Amino acid sequence: MMTNSSRNRMRMTGDKAKSRPGDIWVISKGKLTDMDLSRICEGGETETVTAYSLSELGRYLLNPNPIQVEKKLIGCEVHYYPPYYKIKSKIRKILPKKLHGLLKDEQIPPDALLSNYVTNKAPMNDKDLELHLNRVMELLRPYDPVIKKLLDLDQSKVADIVGTCQDVGGNLSYLNIQGSIDDKIGYLTEFIYKNVGVILDKAYISDGLFEMKGFDFQSYEAEKSYRLIKFFINGEAKACVLGVDDKVECWIEDVKLLHYLQLFAQLIKMNPKLNKSLKLCMTGKAEPMKLFFNRQLGIDYSEANLPEIYRRAFEMHDIAPSKKSIIKPVLNHSQLGVTFNYVPQSRTGADRLFVNFSVMHNFKALEPIKDALPQVYSEINKSASITEVGKFYLLDSFRGYKDDS
Incomplete structure (x- = not known):
């Protein structure tokens, strides 16, 4: 029923x-x-x-x-026991707890071991040659400085080893490796420079x-x-x-997480470029990376050109360019930046981070121009839509590769 x-x-x-x-x-x-x-x-x-x-x-x-995501394992941090740690531990066992503070440990900074191994190699036309070169690189792995240092460690002095991972955008994160110190060294020597599963x-x-x-x-x-x-x-x-x-x-x-979803849903309808980026991911032509909402933008439109949405409104109603000075100050407040990063498929095989950046603007910020520029106010109002978060419109948008100058 x-x-x-x-x-x-x-x-x-x-x-x-x-x-x-x-x-x-x-x-x-x-x-x-x-x-x-x-x-x-x-x-x-x-x-x-x-x-x-x-x-x-x-x-x-x-x-x-x-969730589990793949990241490149590029190195590790080696954490050491403080000097005389084992001796002090034995002494603490026979001392009252209130006296444990007398035996202070001198902390040793961890060693950060990061590889400069080239991981973004473009695919070759000759697959047999590519396979041969990959085998050669595997044979040379034990001679890499990072692996050599790990194999030469005095394990009795090592408290922990934590993996260091990196995504295409250059963001670093830590990877907790299970097992003994010997297990962790074995894991790193086998998987360093490779993609590994990271649990978030x-x-x-x-x-x-x-x-x-x-x-x-x-x-x-x-x-x-x-x-x-x-x-x-x-x-x-x-x-x-x-x-x-x-x-x-x-x-x-x-x-409050619902607010992010509502803003994202609103932006997808407003920004065709963002929609296109998402569809690239849906068709397997791009790999999604990060989605970021930022209320602390501080983009100064007083020195920059007016965004296209305002230029169109000025042209449509034949408003004098001198009136731009009324608009620009209100654009510098109540901004919300939304960034969607992804990696498009590349014929060269090189992973490059592509950035889709949108600036949403709270329509309330336009109250000061309502009487001075009613036609512009009315045009922007047509582009704005209301959610539980507020009334926003798409002020500006930019697209491009992160490393482009």
């Missing part, structure tokens, strides 16, 4: 699938509905909740579970930054959706993703 909640869920997901056939989407607009929360949280009653449809991409961005706590890293490599864009199904609800219990906002029979699939640890 189908429950009312099941019918509602099917109706919501069905409507969402019809409206976006094959397109990438993140989250729908919220709809108010009454729901019995007693099975979801303790003390819950029938309350009015805000219900959303969530795409596979949206669910990935909110999921609190660990979740897709949301911190401060508006999301790891995108963990999402399989090529398997993305626009028709597939999940139900997300947001509600208040004792004045505290809560949100969760629901599964079969409205059972909680996962709780959203920070409800």
Whole structure:
């Protein structure tokens, strides 16, 4: 027998699938509905909740579970025991705890061992020659300075070895290697300069930054959706993703994360260039890297040319160029930067980070020009759209390779 909640869920997901056939989407607009929360949280009653449809991409961005991504293992940090550590440890065992502080350890800075091995080699036309060269490189690995230093370590003095990984964008992260010191050295000598699986706590890293490599864009199904609800219990906002029979699939640890999804969904509709970048990932022509929201942009438009959206408005209504001085000051406030980084396929085989950067602007910031330039205000208003986060429009956008001058 189908429950009312099941019918509602099917109706919501069905409507969402019809409206976006094959397109990438993140989250729908919220709809108010009454729901019995007693099975979801303790003390819950029938309350009015805000219900959303969530795409596979949206669910990935909110999921609190660990993800695995591939990064290049480029070296390690070797951590040493303090001098006389073993002797002091034995003495501490026979001393009262209140006297342990008398035996202070002198910390030794860790050794950072990073390889300069060339990993981004372009594929060769002669596959036999390429295979031969790869075998030669493998034979030479034990003579690499990093590996030689690891093999020469006095393991009795080593407390830990932590791997150092790097992504295409040059971002470094640490890799906890399991096992004894000997196991860790063996792992590093076998896998250094190679891609390894790195476990991250979740897709949301911190401060508006999301790891995108963990999402399989090529398997993305626009028709597939999940139900997300947001509600208040004792004045505290809560949100969760629901599964079969409205059972909680996962709780959203920070409800503010929904704001990032709503802004991302809004931007996808506004920026065709971003949409094109996402579709490259969906077709396997690019590898996603990072998604970053930044409210501390500080782009100074007082010295730069007016963005295209304003130039068009000035030309359309034949407004004198001298009026630009009224516009520029308001553009320097209430900016939100959204960066989507990815690596396009390359014929040369060289991995280069491509940056898709968008500047969203809060429409409220335009209040000072409402009376002075009503025609411009009206034109920008047509481009703005409203979400729970606020009313924003696309002010500017840039695209290009990170290392281009």
